Amino acid sequence: MKRPLIINFKNYDEVSGQRVVKLAKAAQAVARKLKVEIAVAPTQPALALVARNVKLPIICQHVDDQKVGSSTGYFVPEIAKSYGASGSLINHSEHRIEMKQIASLVERLRGLHMTSIVCAREPWEVMEISAFQPDFIAIEPPELIGSGRAVSKENPAIITKSIEAAGMRSKVICGAGITGRGDVLKAMELGSRGILVASGIIKASSWVGKIADLAAGMK
Numbered sequence: 001m002k003r004p005l006i007i008n009f010k011n012y013d014e015v016s017g018q019r020v021v022k023l024a025k026a027a028q029a030v031a032r033k034l035k036v037e038i039a040v041a042p043t044q045p046a047l048a049l050v051a052r053n054v055k056l057p058i059i060c061q062h063v064d065d066q067k068v069g070s071s072t073g074y075f076v077p078e079i080a081k082s083y084g085a086s087g088s089l090i091n092h093s094e095h096r097i098e099m100k101q102i103a104s105l106v107e108r109l110r111g112l113h114m115t116s117i118v119c120a121r122e123p124w125e126v127m128e129i130s131a132f133q134p135d136f137i138a139i140e141p142p143e144l145i146g147s148g149r150a151v152s153k154e155n156p157a158i159i160t161k162s163i164e165a166a167g168m169r170s171k172v173i174c175g176a177g178i179t180g181r182g183d184v185l186k187a188m189e190l191g192s193r194g195i196l197v198a199s200g201i202i203k204a205s206s207w208v209g210k211i212a213d214l215a216a217g218m219k
């Protein structure tokens, strides 16, 4: 992925059951029409279903640093890949893990040729995480997640400081409170290499309309 708009489905009821396919297809329609790179992050049980229905990069919301084989109930990268996933979020603010596990998972995903997107809450965390050289680091201030107040407008400095902290080691993307084209435009102007978004799309009355609105800001 180069400059992705990543849609995190989280555990929103709006995308439960077959509705997960409807949102993924809406994303695909916009990606094709506007020629913007859009990736989807459905819940784990929906990975294979989404992979069967769309040709978009499919990102896990989380993977566990557990072994392949006897690790009941955990979700490991190798098995995720077998169902069509091409990458994973790691250390999302709603699912934090230890630095040691982050390092191990980034390496493991790299070995599998899967994209790693590690989330961070602060620029100092970006700095620490960048030592592992994940493909992307997503800066997301937790207080703005789901708030409708965009990180790019409420706290532009956290984006620029994160880019500085990551140096050449990882690309920085951002998320939290992104709901409109202007929020995306501002983030990209600040140097963000992509966007991570959830509620702004999932709660919208028209998925296609809202994804197109945000995607237009990526161009």
Ligand code: G3P
Residues within 6 Å of the ligand: 008, 092, 140, 144, 145, 146, 147, 148, 175, 176, 177, 178, 196, 197, 198, 199, 200
């Ligand atoms: O992973 C995306 C995320 O945490 C941002 O959520 O609802 O503010 O777009 P939201």
